[in-house]
Amino acid sequence: xxxxxxFLIVVSLLVYGIYRFFNPFGGLVNEQISNSYFYSRDxxxxxxxPMGNWFELGKTEMNVDLGSFQVLGNDYAKDGxxxxxxxxxxxxxxxxxSFKVIEGYVPMDKxxxxxxxxxxxxxxxxxxxxxxxxDADPNTYLQLSYDFAKDKNYVFRxxxxxxxxxxxxxxxxxxxxxxxxxxxxxxxxHKPLQKIDSITISETLSLTSYCIRDxxxxxxxxxxxxxxxxxxxxxxxxxxxxxxxxxxxxxLIKIDDKIYFDGxxxxxxxxxxxxxxxxxxxxxxxxxYFLGKIIDGADPRTFKYDxxxxxxxxxxxxxxxxxxxxxx
Numbered sequence: 001x002x003x004x005x006x007f008l009i010v011v012s013l014l015v016y017g018i019y020r021f022f023n024p025f026g027g028l029v030n031e032q033i034s035n036s037y038f039y040s041r042d043x044x045x046x047x048x049x050p051m052g053n054w055f056e057l058g059k060t061e062m063n064v065d066l067g068s069f070q071v072l073g074n075d076y077a078k079d080g081x082x083x084x085x086x087x088x089x090x091x092x093x094x095x096x097x098s099f100k101v102i103e104g105y106v107p108m109d110k111x112x113x114x115x116x117x118x119x120x121x122x123x124x125x126x127x128x129x130x131x132x133x134x135d136a137d138p139n140t141y142l143q144l145s146y147d148f149a150k151d152k153n154y155v156f157r158x159x160x161x162x163x164x165x166x167x168x169x170x171x172x173x174x175x176x177x178x179x180x181x182x183x184x185x186x187x188x189x190h191k192p193l194q195k196i197d198s199i200t201i202s203e204t205l206s207l208t209s210y211c212i213r214d215x216x217x218x219x220x221x222x223x224x225x226x227x228x229x230x231x232x233x234x235x236x237x238x239x240x241x242x243x244x245x246x247x248x249x250x251x252l253i254k255i256d257d258k259i260y261f262d263g264x265x266x267x268x269x270x271x272x273x274x275x276x277x278x279x280x281x282x283x284x285x286x287x288x289y290f291l292g293k294i295i296d297g298a299d300p301r302t303f304k305y306d307x308x309x310x311x312x313x314x315x316x317x318x319x320x321x322x323x324x325x326x327x328x
Contacts, residue, residue, distance in 0.1 A: 024059060025052065030071040033104070036086070037071050046077075048087035060087035073101035083107075085129060088122035092130045106149075108138040115159045133159055145172055147187065158190055165193070174206040176221060184212070186221060186233055196233060208246055211253075218244060218255060222262045234263035247276040251292070259284075261292030268294065278305045280322075281312055288314070290322030297324075 024047060025038040038047045040061065046069055049059035068080035077084045083094045085107075098110035107114045113136040121129030133156070140152040149156040155170050156162060162170075169181035178185050178193075184204055185193040196219060203215040211220040218236045238244060238255045245254040251262045259269035266289070273285040281303075282289045288298035302315040317324040 024054060025049070028052075029069070029077075033071045034074045034077075036074060037077055050086075062087050072099070073104040073107075075105075076101045076107060085116070086122035088129075090129065102141075103143045106141075106143050108141065110138060112136070113138050113141050135161060145175075148172055148178070157187070162193075173204065173212055175209040177206070177212050177219075179204065184219075186219075188221065188231070191231075194233065207244065210250065211246070213238070213241065213244070218253070220253075220263075222251070232263075236260060236263065247282070248278075249276060249280060249282070252276060252282065261289075264292060266292060277303065277312070279312075281305065281319075290319075293322065295319065295322055 024041060026041045026043050027039050028035065029037040029039060029046065035051050036048055038049060038052065039045070040047050044066065046062045046064050046066065047059050048062055050057040062084070064077075064084070065079040065081060069077060070079070071077045075086045078096055078099055081096060083090045083096050083099045092114070094107075094114075095109035095111055099107070100109070101107050105116075107116070107130070113133040114130045115133050116129065117131055118129055135154060136149075136156065137151040137153060141149060142151070143149045147157055148162075150167075150170070153167075154161045155165055155167055165178070165185070166180035166182055170178065171180070172178045173184070176186055176188060178187060179201060181201070184196040184199050184201060186196065187193055199219070200214040200216070204212055206212050207218070211218060213219065216237055218234075218238055220234055222232055222234050236253075236255055240256060243254070243256045247253070253260050254271055254274065257271045259266045259271050259274050268287060269289070270284040270286055274282065275284070276282045277288075280291045283298075283300040283303050285300060288295045288300050288303045297316075298319065299314040299316065303312070304314070305312050312319040313328060316328060318326050318328060
């Protein structure tokens with residue numbers, strides 16, 4: 001055993017030594033902003049390498065003015081004459097002196113806010129890399145979240161003007177819900193906003209990054225109902241807001257004295273003893289559950305997850321996918 005450990009240490013040191021010997025970098029230009037722009041080992045050039053993974057993703061020595069070079073975002077930089085996306089000069093009539101990047105990924109200058117069209121732009125001279133975000137004012141433009149932005153005139157969603165909400169009262173609630181004076185809306189990727197009916201706007205607040213409530217109901221989106229794939233906003237009434245509990249498995253929720261999975265009430269679950277085990281498994285004093293379904297014959301008193309062997313078991317069986325795979 002001792003010899004094996006010594007051998008592994010020697011091999012590790014050897015590999016590290018080889019890596020250091022061939023490593024082309026002299027250090028990051030600005031490690032607080034980007035992990036991809038490096039000085040060359042002689043400190044006379046700038047090298048772009050995605051996440052510094054030159055061995056697998058390659059590296060490109062850039063022809064820049066070293067004295068004026070500055071990193072603006074993880075994949076953006078400029079010098080006195082040019083703006084750059086990754087390792088390529090941006091040939092899109094950028095105003096270089098005023099060019100900046102907000103939130104690390106939104107490029108703009110004094111004239112326009114720009115949208116990256118093709119993230120592989122730096123690899124091909126035939127690729128159109130950017131477009132102007134129409135009607136966006138760069139002097140007042142703020143990125144509110146990854147999905148939403150706002151300037152003095154408009155709300156933008158995924159780089160398009162969002163005309164169906166009230167500009168003055170628009171707010172983001174969490175990662176899936178937003179609101180204005182006229183309603184509460186669910187948003188999901190590039191799907192249209194979905195207005196929530198019969199909800200008290202003034203009493204609405206966020207419970208998690210994906211769930212909200214008003215003074216009567218809890219609201220969240222589910223993608224399935226039993227075996228059926230759906231895209232539906234669930235509405236579940238509650239009596240006591242302090243008796244709303246969430247688990248690591250997003251589909252599981254305790255509301256008052258009831259347990260729900262994907263919005264389905266688990267009528268046989270005992271809420272007072274209900275606990276999550278891991279990876280879709282849960283149990284109470286009477287049953288073991290997998291993805292909301294009772295595992296027939298599983299013993300809740302001895303059911304456990306073995307974090308070393310990555311197995312679920314009770315005193316009788318080993319389980320996989322909610323089914324018995326072998327006896328213990």
